[in-house]
Amino acid sequence: MSRSIILYLILFLSAVSCNIAKTDSDSGFASLLSDVESDPRLYLEKHGESGPFDLSAAGEAEKFLLRSLSRNYIDRECFPSRDSMQTAIETFGNGKHTKALLEGMYLMSALHEHKGETDRAVFVLHRIADMSEDTGDKEMLYCASSRIAHIHNNVSGMVLYRKYSDRAKTVLEVIDIRSASVRTRTEMLENLIMASEPEPVRNMVEFLDNGNIGQENPFFPKYRRLKGKYLLYYLRDSVNAEKELCTALEHETSRAGRFNCHYLLMDLYYREGNAVRMAEARDSAEAYIGKGAVSGSVIPFYLDCINYSGKLGLEDDSKSYRQDFVAKYIGMLENSSSHSVNDYSYYYEMLKEKDMHSAEVIRYLAATVFLLFVSLVLTVIYFRSRKRSMSRLIEFQKKISELENLKESLRAKNAESGEMVKSYIKRDIEVAKNLARTEYASAEKGEWMFNELF
Numbered sequence: 393m394s395r396s397i398i399l400y401l402i403l404f405l406s407a408v409s410c411n412i413a414k415t416d417s418d419s420g421f422a423s424l425l426s427d428v429e430s431d432p433r434l435y436l437e438k439h440g441e442s443g444p445f446d447l448s449a450a451g452e453a454e455k456f457l458l459r460s461l462s463r464n465y466i467d468r469e470c471f472p473s474r475d476s477m478q479t480a481i482e483t484f485g486n487g488k489h490t491k492a493l494l495e496g497m498y499l500m501s502a503l504h505e506h507k508g509e510t511d512r513a514v515f516v517l518h519r520i521a522d523m524s525e526d527t528g529d530k531e532m533l534y535c536a537s538s539r540i541a542h543i544h545n546n547v548s549g550m551v552l553y554r555k556y557s558d559r560a561k562t563v564l565e566v567i568d569i570r571s572a573s574v575r576t577r578t579e580m581l582e583n584l585i586m587a588s589e590p591e592p593v594r595n596m597v598e599f600l601d602n603g604n605i606g607q608e609n610p611f612f613p614k615y616r617r618l619k620g621k622y623l624l625y626y627l628r629d630s631v632n633a634e635k636e637l638c639t640a641l642e643h644e645t646s647r648a649g650r651f652n653c654h655y656l657l658m659d660l661y662y663r664e665g666n667a668v669r670m671a672e673a674r675d676s677a678e679a680y681i682g683k684g685a686v687s688g689s690v691i692p693f694y695l696d697c698i699n700y701s702g703k704l705g706l707e708d709d710s711k712s713y714r715q716d717f718v719a720k721y722i723g724m725l726e727n728s729s730s731h732s733v734n735d736y737s738y739y740y741e742m743l744k745e746k747d748m749h750s751a752e753v754i755r756y757l758a759a760t761v762f763l764l765f766v767s768l769v770l771t772v773i774y775f776r777s778r779k780r781s782m783s784r785l786i787e788f789q790k791k792i793s794e795l796e797n798l799k800e801s802l803r804a805k806n807a808e809s810g811e812m813v814k815s816y817i818k819r820d821i822e823v824a825k826n827l828a829r830t831e832y833a834s835a836e837k838g839e840w841m842f843n844e845l846f
Contacts, residue, residue, distance in 0.1 A: 421454050421492050425461070429573060431608040432462035450487040453480040457496050464499065465610030468646030471503045494520055494532050501539065510543050517543075531576045534563040538579050545586075546689075557583060569599065574611045577603070581618050590626055597622055607643060616640035617653055630660055648689075651680040655693050658700075667704035674700075694721035 428435045435458070445456040457480055460472040477500050484493035497520050504513035517536045524533035537560035544552035560583060569577065577600055584593045597619055605612050620636030623629040634657065641653045654677035661670035674697060681690055694717055701714040 421458075421489065424454075424458055425491070425495065426573075428458055428462050428465065429575060429610065431606075432465040432610055433608065436462050436466075447476060447479040447483055450483055450489055450492075453483040454489070454492050456480055457492055457499070461495065461499060464502070466645070468649065469506070471499075471506065474500075474503070477503065490523075490527050490529075494524060494527075494529060498532070498536070501536075505539075505543065510546070514540055514543055530563055530567050531572060534560050534567060535576060535579055537563060538583055541583075557587070561587075574603070574605060574609055574615075578611045578615050578618065581615070581622075585618060585621055585625075593622055593626060613640045613644040613649060617644070617649060617656070620653075621656055624656060624660055624663075630664055634660060647680045651677050651693075652689060654680070655689060659696065662696075662700050662704070665704060670700070670704065691721065691724050694724060697721075 424435070427438075439455070439458070443456070443459070445452040447453045447456060456472070456476065460477075463470045477496060481493060481496045481500065483489075484496055497516055501513045501516040501520070504510070504516065517540045520536040521533055521540070524530070524536060537556050541553050541556035541560060544556060564580060564583075567576070569580070572580075577596070581593065581596045581600065584596055600615055600619075605615055616636050617640040620633045620640060623633035623636060627633075637653050637657050637660070641650060644650050644653060654673045658670055658673035658677060661667075661673055677693060678697075681693075697717040698714060698721060701717060
């Protein structure tokens with residue numbers, strides 16, 4: 393859509409909001425709209441899908457809108473063309489068909505949101521809120537304010553979400569829930585769950601259960617998904633929560649709704665410790681990313697994938713697998729025009745820093761491990777060397793002790809042997825003396841005898 397067309401749409405909607413005044417509600421259109429919101433398939437069976445319609449006539453434009461709403465309720469991915477919707481809205485504005493105008497603009501905002509044109513969706517919803525306040529349509533004012541809050545939560549964080557959520561909450565105080573439509577009731581339940589108000593959530597779930605919302609109702613899958621979320625997070629009832637979420641999946645036609653169901657099932661199976669089914673739900677949820685207006689939950693989804701990765705022992709949840717989730721998570725935030733005020737900016741900066749310096753961290757860790765290894769080796773060598781030195785010292789001391797003992801022993805033995813030698817010497821000297829004397833005496837006696845004889 394060119395800038396001139398966008399400008400024309402803005403000027404046109406502004407003119408409509410200025411010219412519109414309180415008018416008698418189109419009871420015929422409101423009655424048919426109630427039929428569409430109760431059972432869109434039955435409405436199409438009764439009234440057919442014939443066309444084309446003369447969108448310049450209010451009656452034909454209303455038939456076109458009711459048929460478009462029915463098709464959208466049956467298949468949330470089915471929208472009429474922009475040009476046809478713009479022509480029908482212009483016809484409603486000129487004829488002051490307030491209810492049809494508001495419903496047509498609400499469908500147009502859903503089309504913008506589905507296409508990812510959030511700025512345009514918010515602009516249209518603001519115009520709806522202003523006109524609803526002027527005409528006293530509290531339910532439409534509540535739904536428009538609620539949708540603005542959710543869109544801001546998806547793209548801008550919690551600040552603007554709280555602002556418009558508080559506005560919707562203020563409107564809610566004057567709405568009679570007993571006469572409110574199922575669309576308004578499910579919107580109320582979604583807001584109460586996000587606001588973490590246990591008692592009001594429980595009351596709303598009981599009220600909707602008593603309303604017997606059938607499968608033919610276009611808001612049946614959304615209600616079942618929200619009830620499953622309530623059972624999972626508020627009552628910790630995983631069994632019944634799984635049943636509700638699987639029922640919602642059977643009837644859900646929007647990519648965003650199916651993504652959210654699989655995302656909730658992923659969290660449910662993780663809490664139960666079922667790694668295989670958690671991975672299946674995770675992969676099923678990821679398959680819807682990039683194929684519709686599911687960006688609002690993608691950022692927390694990837695953050696949970698990062699946190700859950702590897703914790704249940706899956707083989708595919710390796711380090712590289714987790715890094716893939718980190719890269720996708722950072723990419724989602726970088727592609728968001730408002731990520732600087734996003735509530736996940738802290739995790740974004742943290743993970744981005746890790747991603748930017750992963751190589752340096754790896755080198756640092758490798759160097760640290762190497763130094764620790766070298767230190768360990770040197771420590772082992774040192775202690776082994778010290779052990780050998782101590783062993784040698786102990787052995788040497790033992791030898792010294794043995795030598796000292798031997799020395800003492802020798803000293804004792806030498807002393808004893810010395811006495812023996814002395815005694816031997818004394819004895820030998822006496823013997824020698826006696827021999828000498830004998831020999832001398834013999835000689836003298838022999839000489840005397842020789843002289844006597846000769």
